[in-house]
Amino acid sequence: xxxxxxxxxxxxxxYFSSANVVTGKLFEWxxxxxxxxxxxxxxxxxxxRNLYLERQVATMSSQIANLTHDSTYLYxxxxxxxxxxxxxxxxxxxxxxxxxxxxxxxxxxxxDGIREDMGVACGNGIVGVVYMVSPHYSVVLPVLNAHxxxxxxxxxxxxxxxxxxxxxxxxLAYVDDIPRHAHFRIGDNIVTSGFSSIxxxxxxxxxxxxxxxxxxxxxxxxxxxxxxxxxxxxxxxxIDNTKLQEKVQLxxxxxxxxxxxxx
Numbered sequence: 001x002x003x004x005x006x007x008x009x010x011x012x013x014x015y016f017s018s019a020n021v022v023t024g025k026l027f028e029w030x031x032x033x034x035x036x037x038x039x040x041x042x043x044x045x046x047x048x049r050n051l052y053l054e055r056q057v058a059t060m061s062s063q064i065a066n067l068t069h070d071s072t073y074l075y076x077x078x079x080x081x082x083x084x085x086x087x088x089x090x091x092x093x094x095x096x097x098x099x100x101x102x103x104x105x106x107x108x109x110x111x112d113g114i115r116e117d118m119g120v121a122c123g124n125g126i127v128g129v130v131y132m133v134s135p136h137y138s139v140v141l142p143v144l145n146a147h148x149x150x151x152x153x154x155x156x157x158x159x160x161x162x163x164x165x166x167x168x169x170x171x172l173a174y175v176d177d178i179p180r181h182a183h184f185r186i187g188d189n190i191v192t193s194g195f196s197s198i199x200x201x202x203x204x205x206x207x208x209x210x211x212x213x214x215x216x217x218x219x220x221x222x223x224x225x226x227x228x229x230x231x232x233x234x235x236x237x238x239i240d241n242t243k244l245q246e247k248v249q250l251x252x253x254x255x256x257x258x259x260x261x262x263x
Contacts, residue, residue, distance in 0.1 A: 086240040087237040089108075092233050100145075103139055105138070109133055111135050114138045117198060119238070122233060125203070144230055161178055163190070190205040190206050198241075205227060207227070210223040
């Protein structure tokens, strides 16, 4: 067996490919057992979340109906936004929160339409970016990874930066280089900026928790309480935002054309 797999590249590749499938299945079975024992807690959280969302929708519908005199306006606007991208549901089968470079494994792969560099989110906020893809499984680079950089902005304020995690607590991250003249408050929402082809604009990331001076004193460092509970992450959606990717690619091509013309 050792001679067969060590000195024959084809048999070796088949073996390791099969081993990956076996590992994925083991992760999946383990996740199913854990999910079974946490169903009561998850159902309670979903119920509370649904009640909160229903209250929000009712309030917004009433306000918009009063302003537009059209009770169907919000419904049609939601359909327009949903048509902008496709959501691929997936389940987390392996996850870590206590390492410097945490990774997440989900039970969907290339046969399900998953590609590298797709955004991943859950019902509360963003999760991360698809990093590696096999036919039936994918590895996600979450926000809780030292190599993660997500373009974000302070909602309704216009100031933006890159979200990064420095280790430690799984519910805290930071945004650096916010200018000193920026006006914002504790509790303001941090959302995706839409400057990349990964996440649409306006997806919730977290809230401003504290504001510090930067190391050089020339800008602010914002501490963010993340909206996603990474320690209890089970169900996610992968965002297939092909239209946004086309827009970003067009913008980059235009910028390259302008630079080439100026040179």
